Amino acid sequence: xxxxxxxxxxxxxxxxxxxxxxxxxxxxxxxxxxxxxxxxxxxxxxxxxxxxxxxxxxxxxxxxxxxxxxxx
Numbered sequence: 001x002x003x004x005x006x007x008x009x010x011x012x013x014x015x016x017x018x019x020x021x022x023x024x025x026x027x028x029x030x031x032x033x034x035x036x037x038x039x040x041x042x043x044x045x046x047x048x049x050x051x052x053x054x055x056x057x058x059x060x061x062x063x064x065x066x067x068x069x070x071x072x
Contacts, residue, residue, distance in 0.1 A: 014051070019062045022048045026062070029054075042066075 019025045022040045029052045030036060037059060038051035047065040054060075 014059060014061055016049070016061045016063045019064055022050050022062050022064050026050045026052060 026036045026040050033055040035053045036050060037053055038049075038061075040048055040050040042048050043066075045066065047063055049061050049063045051059060051061045
């Protein structure tokens with residue numbers, strides 16, 4: 001979600017990649033030249049995610065499902 005006043009991105013697809021540790025993955029992405037677009041954050045009752053851009057600007061999200069989370 002976006003706060004009022006933030007630009008709304010155009011329609012697009014965002015690939016999600018399952019990882020064991022969203023926070024560590026975000027730190028590692030920065031070490032390897034990427035940029036964290038959306039810092040790791042929780043989705044209540046669902047899991048944790050972050051949005052990252054690789055060094056060329058391609059964006060993707062990392063995700064870790066919460067214990068007991070549902071898959072659809």
